[in-house]
Amino acid sequence: LSSSSAASDVYKRQPKGDLLQLPVKSTPLDFAFEVHSEVGKTCLGAKVNHKTVPLNTVLQNGDTVEVITSNSQQPNYGWLKYAITSKARNQIKRYLKKQEKEESIIIGEEILTKSLRRLKILKQIDEVKNAYSKFGFGGVEDLIESLGKGDISVRDILDKLSPVSYTHLRAHETRG
Numbered sequence: 001l002s003s004s005s006a007a008s009d010v011y012k013r014q015p016k017g018d019l020l021q022l023p024v025k026s027t028p029l030d031f032a033f034e035v036h037s038e039v040g041k042t043c044l045g046a047k048v049n050h051k052t053v054p055l056n057t058v059l060q061n062g063d064t065v066e067v068i069t070s071n072s073q074q075p076n077y078g079w080l081k082y083a084i085t086s087k088a089r090n091q092i093k094r095y096l097k098k099q100e101k102e103e104s105i106i107i108g109e110e111i112l113t114k115s116l117r118r119l120k121i122l123k124q125i126d127e128v129k130n131a132y133s134k135f136g137f138g139g140v141e142d143l144i145e146s147l148g149k150g151d152i153s154v155r156d157i158l159d160k161l162s163p164v165s166y167t168h169l170r171a172h173e174t175r176g
Contacts, residue, residue, distance in 0.1 A: 022059065025084050029055045032067045033088035040091055042069040056082040074099075101145055108148030115154040127161065134160050 020034050028048065033040030046053055047066040059065065075092045083089045112129070116122045132143035135152065146152050 023085060026059050027056055027082045027084065028053065028059065028065055028067065029079060029083045030085040030088045031059065031065045032069075033083070033085065033091050035067065037091050039067055039069060040088060041075055041095060042071060042073045044068045044070040044073045055079070104145045104148035105141060106148065108144035108146070111147055112144065112154060128154075128157055131157050131161050 020031065022030055022034060028046030029040065029043060032043040032046070043055065045068040046055065046057070047068065048057060048059065048063050050064070050066075052068075075095045077096065079092050080089060083092060112125065113122065116125055116128065129140045129143065132138075132140050135143060135146070135157075137143045137146065143152075143157075147154070147157075
């Protein structure tokens, strides 16, 4: 490789011989996301110049990089410390945000179901779910996610639905 490349770019060679241009201080994680977002998301490790290296290894001009992937691997918050390219960082953040949303929805569903069951009003779950617009949400999923994150409570929803008819439930809720 020519040493006349700009100081802000480092060239990495893929095992097949293709060259990829990445910023200085790039890591195997940046390389993996540059190859393809799915390669990045499943990046388990890397070999640089045929030696296994940690994902935080800073790549040098002319390095040959081989990405090791696993379908069981997924991005985590620690990766944000190693990734320097906006492509890699954005893909990681997008993945983590999606995972967080999915988990919050599962938790929100559990909270709502258990709370309504405890209050003996489980049959009103659809009415409660459809109160999303009263909180300014665009849909049921957003309401459930907010419940799962702890931004709102079942009590908040019941109070907004009908403050008078659920008053007796609040007394029950604090006792039990």
